[in-house]
Amino acid sequence: MNHEFSVNSPFLFAAAGIILALVMAQAAFFLIRAWRQAKKLGIDTAKLKSVVKSSAIFTIVPAFSILIGVIALSKKLGVPLPWLRLSVIGALTYETAAAEAAAGAVGTSIGDTSTLLTASQFSTIAWVMTLGIMAGVILTPLISRRLLSGVDKLEKRDTRWGEILMSALFMGMISAFLGMIFGKVGEGLTGWIPVFVMLTSMVIMLICAVLIKKFKIKWIEDYALPVSMIGAMALAIPITNVVNAAIG
Amino acid sequence: MKFRDMSYDDGTHFWGRIWMWGMGIVLLMFPTAICLYFNAWPEASGFLKGLLAIAPMFWAVGTIEVLTYVPMLGAGGSYLGFITGNLTNLKVPCTITALNKVGAKPGTPEGEVVGTIAVAVSSIVTTAIIFIGVLLIVPLTPILDSPALKPAFDQILPALFGGLGVALIGQNLKVSIAPILSMVILFVCVPSLAPSGAIFVPVAAVIAIAAARLMYKKGWLK
Numbered sequence: 001m002n003h004e005f006s007v008n009s010p011f012l013f014a015a016a017g018i019i020l021a022l023v024m025a026q027a028a029f030f031l032i033r034a035w036r037q038a039k040k041l042g043i044d045t046a047k048l049k050s051v052v053k054s055s056a057i058f059t060i061v062p063a064f065s066i067l068i069g070v071i072a073l074s075k076k077l078g079v080p081l082p083w084l085r086l087s088v089i090g091a092l093t094y095e096t097a098a099a100e101a102a103a104g105a106v107g108t109s110i111g112d113t114s115t116l117l118t119a120s121q122f123s124t125i126a127w128v129m130t131l132g133i134m135a136g137v138i139l140t141p142l143i144s145r146r147l148l149s150g151v152d153k154l155e156k157r158d159t160r161w162g163e164i165l166m167s168a169l170f171m172g173m174i175s176a177f178l179g180m181i182f183g184k185v186g187e188g189l190t191g192w193i194p195v196f197v198m199l200t201s202m203v204i205m206l207i208c209a210v211l212i213k214k215f216k217i218k219w220i221e222d223y224a225l226p227v228s229m230i231g232a233m234a235l236a237i238p239i240t241n242v243v244n245a246a247i248g
Numbered sequence: 249m250k251f252r253d254m255s256y257d258d259g260t261h262f263w264g265r266i267w268m269w270g271m272g273i274v275l276l277m278f279p280t281a282i283c284l285y286f287n288a289w290p291e292a293s294g295f296l297k298g299l300l301a302i303a304p305m306f307w308a309v310g311t312i313e314v315l316t317y318v319p320m321l322g323a324g325g326s327y328l329g330f331i332t333g334n335l336t337n338l339k340v341p342c343t344i345t346a347l348n349k350v351g352a353k354p355g356t357p358e359g360e361v362v363g364t365i366a367v368a369v370s371s372i373v374t375t376a377i378i379f380i381g382v383l384l385i386v387p388l389t390p391i392l393d394s395p396a397l398k399p400a401f402d403q404i405l406p407a408l409f410g411g412l413g414v415a416l417i418g419q420n421l422k423v424s425i426a427p428i429l430s431m432v433i434l435f436v437c438v439p440s441l442a443p444s445g446a447i448f449v450p451v452a453a454v455i456a457i458a459a460a461r462l463m464y465k466k467g468w469l470k
Binding site: 003005009011012015016019020022023024026027028029030031033034035037038040041043047048050051052054055056058059060061062063064065066067068070071072074079083084086087088089090091092093094097098101102104105106107118119120121122123124125126127128130131132133134135136137138139140141143144145147148151152155160161162163164165166167168169170171172173174175176177178179180181182183184185186187193194195197198199200201202204205206209221222224225228229230232233234236237239240241 | 256259260261263264265267268269271272274275276277278279281282283285286287288289290291293294295297298299301302303306307309310311313314315316318319320322323324326327328330331332333334335336337338340341342344345346349350353354355357358360361362364365366367368369370371372373374375377378379381382385388389392393396397399400401402403404405406407408409410411412413414415416417418419420423424427428430431432434435436439441442448449450451452453454455456457459460461464469
């Protein structure tokens with residue numbers, strides 16, 4: 001077979017579409033199984049619906065940021081490859097770096113939108129991006145059972161310590177990412193922008209917490225995190241502009 | 249063993265492995281199909297150079313993600329989440345929020361199903377939004393890609409972790425002090441490490457666990 005190549009070939013759209021349909025099927029399969037099990041455990045439907053609602057609401061803003069990643073990469077790589085890579089396994093932070101590294105290795109760059117990719121360059125980039133993110137796919141099935149039963153044994157031995165251990169694990173993750181936000185403060189005032197945005201998000205979250213606890217406005221619970229996120233992102237625009245103006 | 253006799257957890261691991269390895273093969277079929285359909289084979293030198301540039305780092309981060317996120321997401325959430333991806337910026341915070349909301353603990357039967365439901369719903373919503381976005385890519389591009397909005401989308405992670413940080417620190421104030429201080433000091437003093445920050449998740453987790461263990465032994469954590 002030898003078809004004329006284009007980064008937006010209908011063949012690529014069809015292939016990406018089929019894979020995404022399978023991913024949706026997997027999500028539906030796990031959702032239905034978990035839902036049935038939840039009913040068996042006697043968890044109320046209202047509680048489950050609130051999980052569904054808060055998860056769906058939470059997802060909207062990050063999903064748009066992923067869409068922006070697709071748009072950014074699509075200028076060079078066409079739509080189907082970034083669409084697939086960012087909807088399956090991919091994460092915004094990795095895929096952009098992977099695409100850039102792969103494009104560099106075949107003698108071009110993602111920013112160079114004036115020249116078209118050859119079929120062979122495109123195929124190289126697709127292979128590098130796909131193999132780069134396979135670690136989780138291979139490892140999760142191999143170790144997650146042992147890992148979970150280890151955690152489980154520990155929790156059974158000392159329930160309170162098990163709980164603290166899980167909280168410490170969460171805090172470890174959050175701390176690493178909070179720390180990274182301070183990574184550019186040495187570069188002067190512009191490096192503080194992420195810190196200012198983080199503080200803005202914290203303040204909005206605290207306001208929401210006060211509204212929920214003191215004024216008993218329960219419905220805010222579902223929206224507290226998305227609201228602090230969107231609020232801080234919206235305020236990032238004037239914050240960035242003010243900082244840039246201050247530097248002159 | 250018959251499927252009917254399997255416990256829920258055994259079934260999750262059984263089906264999870266089938267789905268995960270199956271999807272892994274399906275994912276490899278995409279670049280394979282490009283090679284066959286267009287008769288376009290990767291350039292050996294470019295392929296090796298590209299893979300060497302990203303694989304060591306990505307595979308290290310991937311391994312760390314499995315070790316850290318599997319206990320948080322639970323079995324079902326992990327088998328699905330490690331296929332649908334976007335864990336740090338989406339699936340993990342989403343699951344933490346869902347668990348907090350209903351007061352379920354990770355590692356319990358309730359935490360397991362709530363985690364799976366949260367990851368599944370989040371995966372379906374993300375895939376749907378990106379699908380609609382791709383259909384509307386022509387009218388959407390000038391809006392989402394505008395320079396005026398760029399500063400907002402550049403700051404998505406600080407905006408996410410600020411709010412999430414408050415929610416979690418509020419519940420574990422004592423446990424949070426040591427890892428947060430050490431990570432902030434680390435990245436301020438050695439800024440060159442910040443781009444590979446995910447590698448430090450286990451370091452921060454070990455610090456958090458060690459500090460928590462000490463406080464627990466001293467009886468500071470009830």
